[in-house]
Amino acid sequence: MPGVNLCCNHQNPKDTMTTTRYNIKETETKWRQAWESRDSFRVTEDSKKEKYYVLEMFPYPSGRIHVGHVRNYTLGDVVARYRKACGFNVIHPMGWDAFGLPAENAAIERGEHPHKWTHENIRMMRDQLKSMGLSIDWSREIATCDADYYRHEQKMFLDFYRNGIAYRKESMVNWDPVDNTVLANEQVIDGKGWRTGAPVERRKLNQWFLKITDYADELLESLKNLPRWPEKVRIMQENWIGKSRGLQFKWNIVGSSEQIEVFTTRPDTLFGASFLALAPDHPMSQKLCGDKPEFKKFLAACQAGGTSEVAIEPAEKLGHDTGLKATHPLLGREIPVYVANFILMDYGTGAIFGVPAHDQRDFEFATKYKLPILPVISPSPASANAPAPSPLREREGPAKQEGEGQTEAYTGSGTLMNSEFLNGLDIESAKQRIIDECEKIGNGFGTTQFRLRDWGVSRQRYWGCPIPMIHCEKCGVVPVPEKDLPVTLPPDVTFDKPGNPLERHPTWKNVKCPSCKSDARRETDTFDTFFESSWYQFRYCDPKNENLPFAKDKAAYWMPVEQYIGGVEHAVLHLLYARFFTKAMRDCGYTEVSEPFTGLFTQGMVTHETYQDEKGAWLFPTDVKKDGEKFVTVKDGKPVKVGGIVKMSKSKKNVVDPEDILSTYGADAARLFILSDSPPERDLEWTESGIEGAWRYVNKLHRMINESLPLLPLPNGERAGVRGPLPEFSKEALTLRRATHKTIKGVGEDIEAFAMNKAVAKVRELSNAISEHCHPGSPICHPGESRDRVDESLAWALRESIETLVILMNPMMPHLAEELWEILGHKTLLVETPWPKADPALLVQESVTIGVQVNGKLRAQITLPSNADQKTAEQTALGEPGVQKALEGLQVRKVIVVPGRIVNVVAG
RNA sequence: GCGGCCAUGGCGGAAUGGUAGACGCGUACGCUUGAGGUGCGUAUGGGGUAACCCGUGAAGGUUCAAGUCCUUUUGGCCGCACCA
Numbered sequence: 001m002p003g004v005n006l007c008c009n010h011q012n013p014k015d016t017m018t019t020t021r022y023n024i025k026e027t028e029t030k031w032r033q034a035w036e037s038r039d040s041f042r043v044t045e046d047s048k049k050e051k052y053y054v055l056e057m058f059p060y061p062s063g064r065i066h067v068g069h070v071r072n073y074t075l076g077d078v079v080a081r082y083r084k085a086c087g088f089n090v091i092h093p094m095g096w097d098a099f100g101l102p103a104e105n106a107a108i109e110r111g112e113h114p115h116k117w118t119h120e121n122i123r124m125m126r127d128q129l130k131s132m133g134l135s136i137d138w139s140r141e142i143a144t145c146d147a148d149y150y151r152h153e154q155k156m157f158l159d160f161y162r163n164g165i166a167y168r169k170e171s172m173v174n175w176d177p178v179d180n181t182v183l184a185n186e187q188v189i190d191g192k193g194w195r196t197g198a199p200v201e202r203r204k205l206n207q208w209f210l211k212i213t214d215y216a217d218e219l220l221e222s223l224k225n226l227p228r229w230p231e232k233v234r235i236m237q238e239n240w241i242g243k244s245r246g247l248q249f250k251w252n253i254v255g256s257s258e259q260i261e262v263f264t265t266r267p268d269t270l271f272g273a274s275f276l277a278l279a280p281d282h283p284m285s286q287k288l289c290g291d292k293p294e295f296k297k298f299l300a301a302c303q304a305g306g307t308s309e310v311a312i313e314p315a316e317k318l319g320h321d322t323g324l325k326a327t328h329p330l331l332g333r334e335i336p337v338y339v340a341n342f343i344l345m346d347y348g349t350g351a352i353f354g355v356p357a358h359d360q361r362d363f364e365f366a367t368k369y370k371l372p373i374l375p376v377i378s379p380s381p382a383s384a385n386a387p388a389p390s391p392l393r394e395r396e397g398p399a400k401q402e403g404e405g406q407t408e409a410y411t412g413s414g415t416l417m418n419s420e421f422l423n424g425l426d427i428e429s430a431k432q433r434i435i436d437e438c439e440k441i442g443n444g445f446g447t448t449q450f451r452l453r454d455w456g457v458s459r460q461r462y463w464g465c466p467i468p469m470i471h472c473e474k475c476g477v478v479p480v481p482e483k484d485l486p487v488t489l490p491p492d493v494t495f496d497k498p499g500n501p502l503e504r505h506p507t508w509k510n511v512k513c514p515s516c517k518s519d520a521r522r523e524t525d526t527f528d529t530f531f532e533s534s535w536y537q538f539r540y541c542d543p544k545n546e547n548l549p550f551a552k553d554k555a556a557y558w559m560p561v562e563q564y565i566g567g568v569e570h571a572v573l574h575l576l577y578a579r580f581f582t583k584a585m586r587d588c589g590y591t592e593v594s595e596p597f598t599g600l601f602t603q604g605m606v607t608h609e610t611y612q613d614e615k616g617a618w619l620f621p622t623d624v625k626k627d628g629e630k631f632v633t634v635k636d637g638k639p640v641k642v643g644g645i646v647k648m649s650k651s652k653k654n655v656v657d658p659e660d661i662l663s664t665y666g667a668d669a670a671r672l673f674i675l676s677d678s679p680p681e682r683d684l685e686w687t688e689s690g691i692e693g694a695w696r697y698v699n700k701l702h703r704m705i706n707e708s709l710p711l712l713p714l715p716n717g718e719r720a721g722v723r724g725p726l727p728e729f730s731k732e733a734l735t736l737r738r739a740t741h742k743t744i745k746g747v748g749e750d751i752e753a754f755a756m757n758k759a760v761a762k763v764r765e766l767s768n769a770i771s772e773h774c775h776p777g778s779p780i781c782h783p784g785e786s787r788d789r790v791d792e793s794l795a796w797a798l799r800e801s802i803e804t805l806v807i808l809m810n811p812m813m814p815h816l817a818e819e820l821w822e823i824l825g826h827k828t829l830l831v832e833t834p835w836p837k838a839d840p841a842l843l844v845q846e847s848v849t850i851g852v853q854v855n856g857k858l859r860a861q862i863t864l865p866s867n868a869d870q871k872t873a874e875q876t877a878l879g880e881p882g883v884q885k886a887l888e889g890l891q892v893r894k895v896i897v898v899p900g901r902i903v904n905v906v907a908g
Numbered sequence: 909g910c911g912g913c914c915a916u917g918g919c920g921g922a923a924u925g926g927u928a929g930a931c932g933c934g935u936a937c938g939c940u941u942g943a944g945g946u947g948c949g950u951a952u953g954g955g956g957u958a959a960c961c962c963g964u965g966a967a968g969g970u971u972c973a974a975g976u977c978c979u980u981u982u983g984g985c986c987g988c989a990c991c992a
Contacts, residue, residue, distance in 0.1 A: 232987080235912060239988055246992080264992060277992090317990080342990040352992045360909080361990055451991050571987080676932070677920055683985095685920070689933060696946080697932090703947085757921070761931035768931090851927030856973050858927055885959095896972050902926040906972050 022702035024666035028815040032133055040831045041135045043091050045557045052088035053558055054080040055537055055597075057566030057574070058095045061143075062102060063121040065128045067606040067648060067674075067686055068567065070658045074671045075603060075680055075756065076565050077134045081811040082751045084135065085835040091558050093540040094129065094136045096122050098145035099529045103463045107495045114463040115491065118145055128659055133667045133814050135831070140543045144532035149539065150465040151486030152549035153531060158468060158479050159588040165211050168477060171456065175203040180499035181460040207458040208467055208525065212580045216241050216450045219579055228599035230681075233571040240572045242451025247435050248349065249444025251276060251326040254334060260284060260326060263348030263449055267438075268430035269355040271419035272376035274366060276326050277319065277340035279350040285339045288322045295320055298339070317342055317365040329443050330420070340365060348449050356409065363409040377414040377427065455577065457528045460500045462493060464526025472513035472520035481514050487522070500524055533574055534581035537561055537596050552591060561597045568602035575600070601754055604683040608654040610643035618653040621688070622660075645685055656686055668813035669695040675812055676760035698816055701767060701809070705802055705820050708774040712799045712824075713792075732773075733797035734846070739769045740801045741842035747808045748835065756812075763809050770801050799824075804836050852877040853904040854886040862903070870897040877903040 035041065045051075056076040059069055080092040096118075103114035110117075122143060129136075142149055160166035174183040178196035182205065212219075220241045223234045247267035250259040260276055278285045280299055289295040298320040318341040325334040335353075342361055343352060356366030357375040366373055416422040421437075422430045438444035458467065466487040468480040480487055490508040493501035502509065502524040513520035535549065541558040542550035575597070582596045611619040613633060624631045624640045631640040648655045661670050673694035678684045729737065743766040750759035773794065803824060810817035810830055821830035845866050850873075852860040860880035864873055874895045877883060883905060890907035897903050 232912065236987060239911070242988090242991065244991075262992080266992075340990095342992095344991065347991045349992095354992090359992075361992080364990095449991080451988095568986085679921080682914095682921095687920090687933080690920080693933060699946085758931080761922075764931055849927080853927080853973070856971095861927065894972065896926090898926055898973095900926095902973080904926080904972050 022699050022816075022819075024668075024698075025663070027819050028131075028133060028666055028668070031815045031818040032130065034818070034829065035135075035831060038829065040829065041092065041137045042139055043089055043137055045554060046089050047557075049087070049089035051558055052080075052083040052090045052563075053537075053561040054083065054090060054092045054563050055540070055561045055565070056094075057564070057570065058097050058533070058536060059125065060100060060102070061096045061098055061118055061121040061125055063124055065125055065658050067656060067658055067661075069129075070132065070661075070670060071603055071606055071674050071680075071684060072565060072567070073129065073132060073134055074674050075601070075754075076563070077132075077136075077671075077814075078675065078751060078756060078759075078811040079563050079565075080135045081814060081831075082748075082835070084831075085807070085810065085833065086748075087834060090135075091140075091540070092134075092136050093140040093142075093543075094134070094138065095140075095142035095536060095540065096125075096144065097529065097533050097536075098122065098143045099150075099464045099526075099532060101461065101463070104461065104495065107463075111495075113491070115145070115489075118143075118463075128662075131659075131662050131667060132671070135814070140540050142536065142539055142543050144465075144529075144536065145463070147486045147488045148546075150532065152539070153465060153527070153535065154468040154480070154485050154487060155482060156535070156549060156585065156588070156590070157527075158482065159590075160210065160584060161479060163584075163588055165214070165584050165587070166208060166457075167211065168206055168208050170204050170206050171209075172202050173205050173207065173456075175201045175205075177201055178498065182458070205458075207456045208469075208523075209454040209456050210580070210584070212455045212577075213450060213452055215580050215583050216243065216452050217448075218583060219452075219576065222579075222595060226595065226598065226600070229597075230568075230600065230602055233568070233575065233600060233602060236571045237576055240452065240576065243448060244451075245446065245448050247431075247438060247444055248447045249329065249438050251329065251353070253337065254325040254327060256324070258284065258287075260337065260351050261349045262351045262353050263447070264353065265449075266355065266358065266431070267434045268416060268419075268422065268425075268427050269358050269376055270328075270330065270353070270434055271422065272355040272357050272374040273328065273335060273353040274356055274372045274374055275335050275354045275362075275369075276337045277343050277352050277354055277365070278322075278337070279343040279345040280339055280341060281345045282339070282343070282350045284351070285322075288324065288337075289320065289339070295339070301341075317361065317368055319365060319369055321369070329441070330437070336371070338365075338369070346453065347451065358409050358411055360409045360411070374418065375410070376417060376419045376422075377410060377412075378417045379410060379412055379414040455528075455580075457531055458525040459528050460503075460524075461526050462489065462495075462501045464529060465531065466502075467523045467525050467527060469523040470511060470513060470520050471523065472516060472518065474518055475513055475515045475520075478513055478515050478520070484514070502526075530574055530577045534577045535585065537564075537578070538582075538585070538591065549590065555591050555593060559591065559593045560595055561599070563599045563601065564597035565601045565603060567605075571602065601680070603680050604678070605647045606684050606686055607645045608648050608656065608686045609645050610652050610654045612641040612643060614638060614641075616641075618651070620653045621656060647683075648686070661691060665691055665695040666698065666815070668816045669698045672697065672760065672812055675756040677757065679757050680754055697764070698813060701813075701816060702820065704767065704771055704774055705806075706823060708770070708798065708802060709823070711774065711795055712802070713795055729793045729797065730791050733791065733793040734842075736769060736773065736794065736797045736801050738842050738845065739766060740797075740804050741838045743808065744804060744836050744838040745843060748838075751811065760812060763805065763812070766801065766805050766808070770798065770805060773798050806830065807833060807836055848900050850900065851902050852880055852883055853902060854883055854890075854907060856904065857886070859883050859886045866900060868899075870899065873897045873899070873903055877905065 054076050056072045059065070076092065080090050084090040098118050103118050106112055106117045107114050126141075130138075144150060157166055175181075176183050176196055176198060178198040183200060220238060220243055223229075223237060226234065244265045246263055246265035248261060248263045250261045252259055260278070262276065264270075285295075298318065301318055319338040320340075322337045322339060324337040326337050327334055342365070343350065354362035354365060354371070355376070356363045356371060356373040358377055363373065365371070413427060416425045416427070416430045419430070422433060425433060435444075435446040439446070466489060468485060468487045470478045470480060472478050490502070490505050493505060495501060497504070502522075509522050509524060511520055511522055512518065538550045538555050538559060542548070542554040545551060578596050582591070583594055585591050586594055608621065611621065611624045611631060613619055619633065619640060623634055625634050627637070631642055632638060633640055646652065646654065658670070669691060673691045674684065676694065677690055743762050746762045747759045750756070750762065803821075806817050806820045806824065807830065814831070818830045821833070826833075847863050848866050849861055849863045851858050852862055860877070860882035862873070862876050862880060864876060868876075874897055877895070877897075878887075878892070887905065887907055892905055892907045894906040895903065896906065
């Protein structure tokens with residue numbers, strides 16, 4: 001890696017003369033051991049202290065941490081260490097999202113048992129995380145693949161089942177015929193399985209579901225109570241839940257007793273209906289034309305486009321005329337009934353009425369099948385009864401009467417026309433009016449639909465939590481009795497054949513029915529791994545509880561999580577599931593808590609430049625080096641093509657290994673760089689020069705403070721300034737103190753606002769101010785006699801500044817800060833030292849330099865006492881030569897003085 | 909298509925409507941060093957010898973004052989996507 005030679009702590013003889021060089025490895029290890037031996041981060045409930053729960057999304061134990069983890073856990077650690085210093089009882093736990101597919105793939109590829117593979121990975125990753133110096137209470141560590149963990153969710157699932165939250169139903173799934181397993185929608189690429197490349201089949205399977213739809217309204221409504229969530233995530237969840245209001249009502253079919261029920265969010269356009277359309281898999285479609293050969297052809301055409309929704313999207317609108325007519329409930333008019341490929345069975349009622357004039361899809365469909373287009377909304381505010389041609393109509397309205405020549409549907413606002421009693425109403429009033437009318441005539445009702453579907457939790461996988469159910473031919477589905485929990489995974493399985501090994505395990509699968517004792521079989525599906533991650537934040541509150549998932553009072557103390565941190569990729573799934581789970585647990589009596597995370601922060605990705613060799617093969621950053629302006633390969637100096645800065649990924653090899661970084665530059669430098677370069681919500685570009693810059697700063701701080709020691713008064717057993725009468729402060733001392741206290745305020749505010757890059761900038765600013773005084777020539781010393789203190793007050797202020805600096809840097813660079821704290825003469829640990837408080841008296845500047853503008857253009861700068869009145873400011877400003885020059889030939893009309901900000905002279 | 913976010917030096921980024929560019933990276937020059945690196949110092953938005961002029965994607969507007977607020981527009985990123 002470029003710059004790797006920087007790390008070696010080779011000692012220049014000259015260096016040893018002045019100060020000892022900072023030995024990163026030794027020092028960082030020393031302090032981690034100190035914290036560990038003192039259990040610095042171990043917490044228990046303490047009713048006298050206010051708690052603060054910091055949680056980062058727990059990692060999947062892939063075996064190695066990546067830079068995204070480093071960013072995630074550094075951000076959390078800054079918050080945790082800061083809150084701890086502020087006096088909160090901080091819980092900051094860690095664990096492992098340990099079930100999932102990669103373990104099974106490893107088993108298939110390498111013949112290693114998922115259990116062994118996972119636990120080895122956990123061990124390695126735990127070591128890596130520990131080397132970051134995180135303030136984690138490791139005594140609370142959990143792994144979701146341990147029966148000690150998942151036994152509780154089996155019990156929970158049984159409670160859900162009893163309370164009607166869990167149920168079983170048949171549904172359509174993506175089935176990979178080679179792997180013999182269900183695939184998630186994301187795992188289907190162009191209609192083929194992502195691993196096998198085999199065309200995915202649509203299959204009907206019996207699956208377990210959780211009734212998240214019962215909570216749709218609450219999940220939506222309580223988003224309003226989450227002000228400390230990113231707006232973006234709330235909007236994404238809102239869209240995902242997809243609530244819409246409308247009218248549901250029935251159409252009679254001519255010559256039949258059958259009815260077709262439809263849902264619409266645009267009941268106002270009912271008089272513009274020109275056809276009905278059914279989903280292809282609507283029961284009525286089958287019934288009406290299931291036998292007809294043309295219909296079968298049509299169905300085949302529908303499926304040709306692929307199975308995933310995305311594949312269907314650009315497809316042409318296709319329809320099949322059933323030949324039937326339906327009667328308009330208000331007009332008595334007859335309109336045709338089609339089956340159409342763009343109607344989804346699982347939204348609304350699976351049937352619609354089409355209004356081509358005001359819906360783009362209906363418009364395309366009507367155009368293709370030559371159906372009437374009947375405009376009922378006039379974009380002009382003019383009377384709908386006499387639709388006089390208005391200039392607007394040409395541009396945005398239906399171009400001509402009866403929609404002839406119209407090229408697209410009009411979906412904007414307007415006034416109802418051609419609609420009997422609705423004429424002249426605006427859209428919103430018309431909606432309500434027609435819902436009232438339908439309710440009055442006893443056909444239909446105003447209702448609400450959700451886009452959210454119930455959560456299918458069954459997976460045909462081995463490495464997951466077994467679903468604690470038994471299938472008995474006589475009794476049907478029978479829950480595993482609680483005394484038989486947990487249902488543990490059998491260890492003796494093989495992965496030499498495709499499919500779920502649980503299916504092939506004779507003694508595990510075949511059991512007696514708990515109810516009638518006859519032969520039965522176990523449910524062989526396991527839970528979706530989002531199941532485990534939906535409640536782990538509760539388990540951390542009471543991780544060793546054998547009888548319960550967690551004690552209610554412990555959860556009551558620690559929950560909810562004040563600050564949750566993770567990637568935005570979980571904005572919907574995990575975060576929605578966890579919110580739902582919390583509410584479901586609440587309704588089953590597990591807790592009183594309704595929302596698991598009151599504060600959420602979503603971090604950006606980590607990116608890196610990409611490199612390719614002459615043949616286009618991707619190169620690791622460690623395989624290339626800079627040669628002048630260009631990059632060449634390390635191996636043979638061949639030219640390297642430098643590509644875009646994109647998210648780190650193994651496929652493009654633009655990754656750096658945190659373990660290399662940590663051992664080369666140390667945890668503090670890595671943490672500092674990650675915090676300082678970009679605002680945490682944005683993408684972070686990992687650069688070699690950036691990490692080197694951070695590393696240099698770590699060394700600089702160590703050197704600077706070591707060199708300043710002879711200038712400082714003794715710590716006197718306490719932090720300077722805490723005890724004893726204050727000396728009379730010199731001007732320099734006051735300036736330094738003001739800078740110090742301003743920084744205390746600023747850094748605290750920045751950390752609380754997650755502006756870590758700004759917090760780092762302020763720490764650097766303070767250290768720049770301090771370094772002014774750490775040299776011969778500073779007023780602290782006699783000119784020429786570098787180490788004799790003259791200005792005692794400045795020496796005192798310098799110690800105050802340096803100690804403050806060390807405390808403020810602690811959340812970012814905890815090892816270095818702890819080391820410097822000791823160097824400064826303290827016998828206590830910095831990790832137990834409270835955050836300083838800014839002295840309000842020192843936050844007021846003595847004098848301020850402000851700009852003077854003439855007609856908004858800057859012409860001079862003036863320095864005023866901060867308590868100067870407006871008149872003084874005005875006079876000083878007008879007296880400035882630059883101002884006078886700009887005013888030549890002009891008359892002053894007005895002078896605006898904003899105290900402490902600006903003076904603006906308006907002249908003309 | 910719908911919804912959201914963003915746009916500031918060579919780069920990452922700072923700026924309660926009030927001195928645009930904090931802090932850092934990079935670069936240049938000088939000092940230190942046997943050399944390289946480290947360290948230290950100075951400079952660094954553009955133009956101009958200078959006075960000064962121009963500058964926050966573009967165009968308008970509000971205001972004494974706009975990177976910030978409003979309207980229009982361009983480009984990029986993200987989410988959802990036949991949701992009736």
